[in-house]
Amino acid sequence: MKRASDRLSRVPPSATLGISARARELRAQGIDVISFGAGEPDFATPEHVVAAAARACYDLENHKYTASAGLRPLREAIAEDIRRYSGVDVDWSEVMVTNGAKQAVFQAFAALLDPGDEVLLPSPHWVTYPAGIDLAGGVTVSVPTRIEDGFKVDVESLEAAMTERTRMLVFVSPSNPTGVVYTADEARAIGEWAKANDIWVLADEIYQRLTYFTDVAPSIAAVTPRFENWVLINGVAKTYSMTGWRVGWMAGPTDIVDAANSHQSHATGNVDNVAQHAALAALRGPQDTVEEMRAAFDARRKLMFSLVSDIPGVDCVEPQGAFYVFPDVSRVLEGRWVSTDELATAILEEAGVALVPGESFGAPGHLRLSYATGDAEIERGMERIRRLIAR
Ligand code: GLU
Numbered sequence: 001m002k003r004a005s006d007r008l009s010r011v012p013p014s015a016t017l018g019i020s021a022r023a024r025e026l027r028a029q030g031i032d033v034i035s036f037g038a039g040e041p042d043f044a045t046p047e048h049v050v051a052a053a054a055r056a057c058y059d060l061e062n063h064k065y066t067a068s069a070g071l072r073p074l075r076e077a078i079a080e081d082i083r084r085y086s087g088v089d090v091d092w093s094e095v096m097v098t099n100g101a102k103q104a105v106f107q108a109f110a111a112l113l114d115p116g117d118e119v120l121l122p123s124p125h126w127v128t129y130p131a132g133i134d135l136a137g138g139v140t141v142s143v144p145t146r147i148e149d150g151f152k153v154d155v156e157s158l159e160a161a162m163t164e165r166t167r168m169l170v171f172v173s174p175s176n177p178t179g180v181v182y183t184a185d186e187a188r189a190i191g192e193w194a195k196a197n198d199i200w201v202l203a204d205e206i207y208q209r210l211t212y213f214t215d216v217a218p219s220i221a222a223v224t225p226r227f228e229n230w231v232l233i234n235g236v237a238k239t240y241s242m243t244g245w246r247v248g249w250m251a252g253p254t255d256i257v258d259a260a261n262s263h264q265s266h267a268t269g270n271v272d273n274v275a276q277h278a279a280l281a282a283l284r285g286p287q288d289t290v291e292e293m294r295a296a297f298d299a300r301r302k303l304m305f306s307l308v309s310d311i312p313g314v315d316c317v318e319p320q321g322a323f324y325v326f327p328d329v330s331r332v333l334e335g336r337w338v339s340t341d342e343l344a345t346a347i348l349e350e351a352g353v354a355l356v357p358g359e360s361f362g363a364p365g366h367l368r369l370s371y372a373t374g375d376a377e378i379e380r381g382m383e384r385i386r387r388l389i390a391r
Contacts, residue, residue, distance in 0.1 A: 070097025074276050093254060101235035141163075144157075182220075236248070297371065305318055315327060
């Protein structure tokens, strides 16, 4: 008897979440594992956010459904946040609250893609985009970038990958997994190209405020004049250390957000009512913890980048945003491991450090290490990796 559908059988489970689950399993067995796996801040959610959620629990109103697109005050706060940090004017009605930014990615693909539509995906890319594209009936067209170019895509390579079926471009800055941040000029050139070719841009801005050389990453929507075909994705997970609360959002033209909302109304209904109140407190409340966490990530970034770069045979671009380093370790593999998949397994099983192999990001030969963890862990973990490679 046929078991899982062909559609779902094609989609591998999330490698980033898989690695973290494996690290947790090993720890539960009493094994000392350091995790550079999933990008998840190790800080507690700010106290005032937790307090707002606790209060919300005791209000019976919040035991009920909300509108499937989310609470209006939260949608208004998100619209203000988008105006402030992305620099584009959106109305609250053009915002939909989702179960984490991850679901916003799925909703955006579901709302925009017809079977066979092609999506340009600069690679290395986050593990989840191809799954979302595939499940929406689209076709992923990878556009490889090179370490020599700082992992940035340009108009020439997008132009070369475009066909008459190209419908969308996924633009991520700061990037997961490379930590690359596009300048306003670079983003504008890409936005102008998309506008001229009637291509939608899904701009995933989840790491927007985690930048280390600028205050905020320039938004492609804001720097491209009179451009309207964009969908912005963001959420509270990374900025406020709220990964488990699952509150993200998408914003874009009303017809697209309405289509996505219709889908959400059937798929999940609303996001957890109490979590929406927590997200509202995060956006409206004091922002000093955001800066404190950003400063801590910056110090960890410098530490991890220098420790990774010191390993013989490793080439690494200095990350400018998010909380990942993405070294090229292909010279380390030579004659010892057949792939970075195999090397990552050896690092986990023999050195007790969880990290994600480049294969999962469409970039074999690389490893992704998250530095959203404490300094001591970074030092201990990197020493273990250094010793394993030097053996
Ligand atoms: N986005 C983070 C990562 O890439 C969290 C895990 C996930 O959702 O993929 O590690």
